[in-house]
Amino acid sequence: MTSRWHGLLLLLSAMVGWAAPAGAGCPVDGAARLRDTRQEMAERALAAAASGDPRCVDKGLALANVLDLDPGARACAAAEALQAGDGDLHAFRADLEWRCGRPRRAYGEALAAIGDDPEAALGWLVLARVLAARFRFSAARAAAERAVALAPRSARVWFALAEVAAERPRRRQALASYLEHAAAAGEPPERIAGARDNLLLIDALGDRPVWVVRRREVPGRLPLEPLAGRPGTLRGWLVEIAVGGRRKVPALLDSGASGLHLAPTALRRVPMEVLTRGTLFGGGGSGSHAVVRGLLDELRLGPLTFSSALAVRSAGSLERHGAYQAIVGLDVLASAGVRVIVDPFTREVRLALPDAGGEEQGDPLAVDPWPEGEEGVTLYRVAGQLLVEAEVETQAERRRALLLFDTGASRSLIDGGLLDEMGQRFRRGSRRASAYGGQLELLGEVPRLQLAVGGSRRHLKGVGV
Known part of the structure; x- marks a missing residue:
């Protein structure tokens, strides 16, 4: 751990007079169970820094990094230097490794945390995130449900469950519980706003299905048109979609986006049932954008046709020169239950039936996120x-x-x-x-x-x- 961190925590501990009682265990023992509020865990981290026990000091510093008590700290370097020795330390390191983009290390540390302390909710939380990132959704849901059962006051575990919940009522409950605890947990304002918007959308939808597949001609293909930039450069790939089953508009095929986004020009003379109005975070400009979410009667996309297509309408143009009027995420294609192959060399997207496989493994401790023999590029x-x-x-x-x-x-x-x-x-x-x-x-x-x-x-x- 950095001397900067050590000095900072010792100074704060001295200012408020924290000290561990004689003969007491480390103040952060059991913190990975996530049963305390953020404020309580911060106090325990500071108390650990004043304990004088090197192992306890390391645990306090690790927890401080997990809580982001000092946004300028080099948490990724701290994770590498941390010597994990018990369930708490394994869980802290798992969380830091995940945030630093090292999922394989995070997975190993999460399993070690759970092995040392089966009630380490933070270990189950990280395990759920890794499994979901590797498309093991049944196992991820089981891990998230375990984390919620162990730490029902933790906003983070409720948010993780909301991301993987299969049924809409359970997702709604998870979002509502997240919002109940989010402010006290110091959750980012944009995440809280996004959760509120999603909760409103779920309520507006009720029990109506979305992305209902009406036509699926597979194997099939979807032609790609290059979007040229400066000489010798490519700005992306365009596909043609039919909005409302009638109006054909160019759309950017965007693997970095989720869902269907439409500029107002794409909806001329095309009705869209408005469900909610909210804010979308990310991208350029101010980083927050007013949007309207609603349903289209029909959307045609090459060999696929959907009804009740869930769309996001932007307030203005999606591309300043009007080269495209819509953005299509790959998840739109995948929602038809097909395998998606983007081939820029042949300038097409090929759609095929998914490979036959057995029933998905639901035990989060038994499933392998990186099975042997898996070919191709590893995606998350x-x-x-x-x-x-x-x-x-x-x-x-x-x-x-x-x-x-x-x-x-x-x-x-x-x-x-x-x-x-x-x-x-x-x-x-x-x-x-x-x-x-x-x-x-x-x-x-x-x-x-x-x-x-x-x-x-x-x-x-x-x-x-």
Whole structure:
């Protein structure tokens, strides 16, 4: 752990007069069970820093990182330095490894935490997130339900359950419980607002189904048209959709988006049943965008036809030049129960029936998120977005990381925090990239790096930061 952290916590402990009673155990013992409020856990972390016991001090510092008591702390470096020795430490490290984009390490630490302490709700929470990210949804639901049973006052476990709940009533209950505890837990305002919007949408839908498949002609294909950028560059791929079964509009096929997004121009003379009005967070511009959510009677997408298509209508144009009037996430195609293969070389999306397989394993402790013999690139789905395991190499270091696989991005970008951890400098300066709702401000540009995904390695130049 960093001396900066140690000094900070000791100073705060001295200011308020915290000290562990003689002969008492470490104040943070059992904290991974998530039975205390955020404030109570913060107090326990500070008390641990004043204990004088090196092991207890390490646990207090680890919990402080988990709670983000100091947003400037290098939590990822702290996770690597942490020597896990009991269920709490394993759970703390699992949480930090997950947040730092190291799911395989997070998975191992979560299992170790549960093995040492079956009531470590934080271990079950991280396990649920890893399993859901690797598309093991039945097992993820079981892990999230276990976390909720162990820590019913934790906002985080309710949010995790809401993300994987299969039935709408259970998802509604999870969102309502999350909102009940979110403010006291210090949850981000945008996450709270998003949960409120989702709760309103569930109430507006009632028991009506969405994305009902009316036609599915598979195997089938969906032609792709390149969206050209500067000479020699590609800004994305376009497909044609028929909104309301009548109006044909160009749409950006975007693996970095979730659902169907429509500009007002795509809905001219096309009725949409308005369900809710809310806010969408992310993208460019201000980062928050007023939207309307509603239902379309029909949506045609190549060999697929849906009724009761759930759509998000933006307040303005999705692309400043009007090159496309809609954005289609890959989950729209997948909701038809098909396997999706995006092939830029043949300029088409191929749809096929999924591979035959046995019943999904529901035991979160028995399922393997990375089974032997699995071919192709390892994908993850986190917060509705596809991530890919990759190796990033700069002039300073080589490191494995999770990268967003975004067919709708106008250029390749890399996180400045990752470059800082790798000791890689970059040219600072005003840069911009197109994003949902406007322009995204960048910190600068790294001259060159290498990227290896699967069996492919590419040299990239002028990557935005």
